[in-house]
Amino acid sequence: MIKWIQQLFSSSTIENKTDNMKKFLIVGLGNIGAEYVNTRHNIGFKVLDFFARKEGLSFETVKLGALAEYKFKGRTFFLLKPNTYMNLSGKAVKYWMDKENIPVENILVITDDLNLTFGAIRIRSKGSDGGHNGLKNINLVLNTNMYPRFRxxxxxxxxxxxxxxxxxxxxxxxxxxxxxxxxxMAAEIIKSFGTAGLELTMTSYNGK
Structure with a gap:
């Protein structure tokens, strides 16, 4: 009887972990307010806005941001636009990671990058903040820089x-x-990240 209960809990734990691995948090960085809408620093917001329009999604005002949910090929994508302003982005990321029990490797942070030519794409599994205040705060709050980012x-x-x-x-x-x-292309990258995985997505899109 005890063994059966242990097996039951073990099976349940495995199923929960599997379910969690099918959930992804896609974070577009930006600043709230009309004066920032079309600025270069808000490219993360703009990418998620485009994705939502393309897929017929609506953002809902939630704690620490605006959130839209997208289901595709058995995966659930949570699209998050933090409303904390750029310098405190980590607070929103951490809250929604914990709330939805999403592992750090299933986060994709979309941000602007001064070191890349206009429109260039660079996807990485980790990295420094590169002087970007949004990434700097996320690194600080998560206490790691080991999470995927889309520059x-x-x-x-x-x-x-x-x-x-x-x-x-x-x-x-x-x-x-x-x-x-x-x-x-950014919309394709988001889908690829959740379905094909990070490594194949980097191979397919970096440098395009």
Whole structure:
């Protein structure tokens, strides 16, 4: 009888772990407020907004952010736009990781990157914050930098001392015209991350 109960709990634990591995937290970094909507720093929000429109999803205001849920091929994707402002993004990430019991390897953080040319994509399994305040706070709160991130290049076409103005500035008309194609690829990357896995996604999309 005791052995049967132990087997039952063991089986239940395995099933729970399996279910958790099928859940993914996709975090788009950005700042809330109308003045930030079309800024380069808000590319994480814009990618998730595009994905939601494409898939017919709606964001719901929840604790520490806006959340949309997407089911695809047996997986559940939680799309999160933190409302904590960039510098406190980690608080929202940690809360929703814990609430949905999502392992750190199933998080994908989407962020802008000054070190990449406009529209360039770089997906990594870990890394430093690279001077990005959102990643810096996530690293601090999670106490690790061992989580996947999807960096979207915004280039560094700014004059000395103008980095903040550039990052919080709006896209040029030329950049705006090229963004839809990049958004389409970003949507593919999100799906690939949850279905094909990180390694294959990196192989398939890095450098495109």
């Amino acid at each position: 979207f290049g915004i280039s560094d076409e700014f004059k000395k001392g103008k980095q903040v103005d550039y990052v919080l500035g709006e896209w040029t008309a030329e950049e705006e015209a090229k963004l839809p194609e990049r958004y389409e």
